[in-house]
Amino acid sequence: MYGEAAALGAGTILNALSTGMGSAFAIDAETTARVELDDSGTVDGEIAGVPDADTRLIRRAVERVVERFGDGEGGHVRTESEVPMAAGLKSSSAAANATVLATLSALDVPVEGAEPRSAGGAEPRSAGGAEPRSAGGAESRSAGGAEPRSAADATDAPLDREAACRIGVEAARDAGVTVTGAFDDASASMLGGVTVTDNDADDLLAREAVEWDVLVWTPAARAFSADADVERCARVAPMARLVADLALDGRYGAAMTVNGLAFSAALEFPTEPAVEAMPHAAGVSLSGTGPSVVAVGDREELEQVCERWNQRTGDTWMTTTRTDGARVIE
Numbered sequence: 001m002y003g004e005a006a007a008l009g010a011g012t013i014l015n016a017l018s019t020g021m022g023s024a025f026a027i028d029a030e031t032t033a034r035v036e037l038d039d040s041g042t043v044d045g046e047i048a049g050v051p052d053a054d055t056r057l058i059r060r061a062v063e064r065v066v067e068r069f070g071d072g073e074g075g076h077v078r079t080e081s082e083v084p085m086a087a088g089l090k091s092s093s094a095a096a097n098a099t100v101l102a103t104l105s106a107l108d109v110p111v112e113g114a115e116p117r118s119a120g121g122a123e124p125r126s127a128g129g130a131e132p133r134s135a136g137g138a139e140s141r142s143a144g145g146a147e148p149r150s151a152a153d154a155t156d157a158p159l160d161r162e163a164a165c166r167i168g169v170e171a172a173r174d175a176g177v178t179v180t181g182a183f184d185d186a187s188a189s190m191l192g193g194v195t196v197t198d199n200d201a202d203d204l205l206a207r208e209a210v211e212w213d214v215l216v217w218t219p220a221a222r223a224f225s226a227d228a229d230v231e232r233c234a235r236v237a238p239m240a241r242l243v244a245d246l247a248l249d250g251r252y253g254a255a256m257t258v259n260g261l262a263f264s265a266a267l268e269f270p271t272e273p274a275v276e277a278m279p280h281a282a283g284v285s286l287s288g289t290g291p292s293v294v295a296v297g298d299r300e301e302l303e304q305v306c307e308r309w310n311q312r313t314g315d316t317w318m319t320t321t322r323t324d325g326a327r328v329i330e
């Protein structure tokens with residue numbers, strides 16, 4: 001019984017460590033999981049290129065799916081990732097989502113929206129149009145976080161990607177790799193586009209397909225989300241509430257810039273990369289709990305930021321948003 005799936009990395013619009021509300025956008029960087037199930041009853045894990053890495057998250061993701069849809073199977077899970085670990089780019093969400101979908105595929109459980117596509121099957125992007133403002137058409141938005149969870153969470157209705165994503169979030173909580181569960185990051189990684197969520201209730205408040213150019217600076221340092229100073233993040237809660245209002249209003253560029261200034265200060269990361277980007281970018285923020293910084297906007301303008309950020313140590317790379325989200329691979 002074999003399954004394979006891919007999910008996306010993401011950048012931050014609103015860090016949920018202050019208030020439980022968060023927002024993220026999917027980027028064109030993939031994590032692939034391959035799952036082989038057998039009758040051993042135990043699951044072992046492997047992360048390509050990182051022999052000593054902690055595989056609890058992906059093992060737990062397989063176990064959670066087997067507990068719910070399987071018959072006591074064990075097996076092997078292996079991830080391969082373009083998303084650097086502990087860099088602020090949601091590698092744990094991408095790994096959990098890919099593992100959940102691959103395990104469901106191995107068990108022949110269909111997932112609406114994740115239908116098998118061949119490897120490398122991203123949607124084509126339309127040309128231009130990088131202004132990170134809402135066009136007004138968010139797919140799902142509720143006032144005050146009352147959006148009901150997917151019916152598939154509670155019944156035998158067909159599983160959809162939102163419900164599959166919640167299995168990965170629970171695995172992340174079990175493995176202790178997240179503070180809030182990070183449903184914001186996980187939903188962007190699974191569904192694509194921008195999502196705005198209430199991580200206390202794992203509610204999807206809004207989702208919008210956006211097509212932006214994205215510049216990422218990833219310094220060599222690493223910062224695990226589970227080690228972040230939550231107490232200091234709580235102090236910038238008034239700014240986080242402002243960012244949530246801006247994001248729910250579709251003003252993603254302004255939202256992420258305010259978020260970046262507040263959380264760089266709280267988590268003691270430099271604000272200089274953001275100051276360099278601000279004249280050119282529609283939005284720039286520390287991503288997650290750092291250390292990466294993400295800027296969005298017009299490609300030619302971002303190339304000017306790229307020249308500045310290239311003078312810094314670490315990797316600076318240009319990418320795009322992805323609107324298609326995670327998928328099962330044939």
Ligand SMILES: Nc1ncnc2c1ncn2[C@@H]1O[C@H](COP(=O)(O)OP(=O)(O)OP(=O)(O)O)[C@@H](O)[C@H]1O
Nearest residue numbers: 054079085086087088089090091092095224225288
């Ligand atoms: N590609 C991967 N494959 C398997 N497990 C992973 C992978 N990436 C992360 N993890 C697991 O998640 C843990 C936390 O990783 P990391 O800090 O990168 O997650 P994160 O919360 O997504 O942070 P960031 O936003 O900084 O990427 C790792 O210690 C590892 O156990």
Ligand SMILES: O=C(O)C1=C[C@@H](O)[C@@H](O)[C@H](O)C1
Nearest residue numbers: 015016022178179180182288
């Ligand atoms: O661990 C967590 O709960 C989180 C980590 C960061 O990626 C944040 O950006 C996210 O909002 C929540």
